[in-house]
């Protein structure tokens with residue numbers, strides 16, 4: 001069975017402590033579990049933290065030794081776009097303006113003398129799946145919307161130049177931009193009545209991230225449904241919560257991405273976030289799974 005691990009963002013030492021807590025031992029250069037458990041990583045290995053190279057080696061080595069699976073996070077996707085030249089339009093698939101550079105600069109600094117190694121990680125990022133549908137559960141970095149997953153299942157064959165051209169064109173009628181953005185970065189909800197708010201970086205926004213995993217009985221007010229909900233909307237009732245995406249499937253889905261705070265707890269037993277902000281004074285969280293009488297049992301380890 002599997003241990004699913006949340007967003008790491010370069011915190012390799014914390015990752016090694018977690019491996020040891022879970023009984024993994026380094027053998028023949030790679031962390032392995034004596035009872036042949038395997039790891040699934042939910043993506044976001046790079047940017048922000050102090051040991052990005054070490055994290056990438058730990059994670060990729062486990063994947064290549066068949067001890068782990070991994071999905072792509074938005075930071076790996078952004079890195080692919082940042083470093084791939086857009087041959088039709090010039091420049092790169094991701095803009096190189098101040099905001100994008102700042103998000104990625106820690107990774108570049110740590111790879112300053114390791115260009116060939118970085119190139120090999122970039123091509124590894126491109127090989128990562130966008131989601132995993134395993135027999136007992138699912139994994140995605142930010143959002144499992146079945147209609148997006150269905151589209152990817154029948155159309156996605158890799159991060160080719162053609163695919164990036166579509167995925168980075170927000171005006172293109174194909175909707176590929178939205179499919180990739182929402183799956184890797186989450187769903188946003190447009191605030192009602194033309195409202196907006198100023199976020200912590202001073203950016204004025206008229207959309208908020210949705211807690212698409214929230215259980216039905218929690219979805220009463222905007223304060224329960226939106227992340228970073230503007231104060232004045234918190235007590236406003238959601239008129240038709242059924243219209244918002246909600247995860248109702250029996251098969252559990254694990255994801256990361258949302259910078260949750262505090263101790264791990266899931267409000268929906270079938271949609272479990274494992275990102276508890278290790279890169280912002282939080283903790284790195286794993287979920288240990290096993291099958292008991294046909295049901296998937298879960299236990300947080302941190």
Ligand SMILES: [Mn+2]
Pocket residue numbers: 007044073074075141256257258
């Ligand atoms: Mn993320």
